[in-house]
Amino acid sequence: MDVRPSWRGLAGIGTAVLISLPMQHDRDPVPPPSPPPAADPGVEVRGEVSLPPLLAGTFTATVKTWDTTAADERIGHARAAxxxxxxxxRWKSTGDCADRRRPYCTSLEAIRYGTLMRTVDLRRDSGCPVTVTGGTETGHADSRYSHGNGYKVDLAHNRCLDAYVTRTYHYWRTRADxxxxxxxAPSDVWADEPTHWDVLFR
Known part of the structure; x- marks a missing residue:
């Protein structure tokens, strides 16, 4: 028996083959994104930096809170206080006054800005109570780096401050008195007097 394929059947087979073939695109496939270029060691990279857990929190920054170039500027009592x-x-006086001409007062008139701010630094660095009991008032010894010239302050003794000074600074010598x-520091001196520390900040 002579069996001849039907044209309609062949057309159906061709259609099925075409449908089963994967669709082709004229465009080339998109390449994967390239990795970012390696950083040039000579170029500073700005941005957030995350420290490894073992390093985080192990660095202490020393931040100056005042302009050291203005250390020799003289300031008035009200601003200093x-x-x-x-x-x-704190600051206090035995006479409860701030008259620079009276030895029983505590005056900050014409004190060096650097002397005052070093006292502020001491309060922050030591964590101790700090009370100024002597400033630029008359009655102190005269010298180039004296109270009257704004280089020295008297600071009241207290247990915390005494321990901080003797633990942090180096014993130098005993004064004649x-x-x-x-x-x-090479130019800063603390004198342990009976009622206070006589402090030179240069």
């Missing part, structure tokens, strides 16, 4: 108050530093001297 305000700066101390803002920093949590018996006061032990400690050096905080």
């Amino acid at each position: 305000g700066l101390l108050l803002d920093a949590g530093v 018996g006061a032990a001297l400690y050096r905080a």
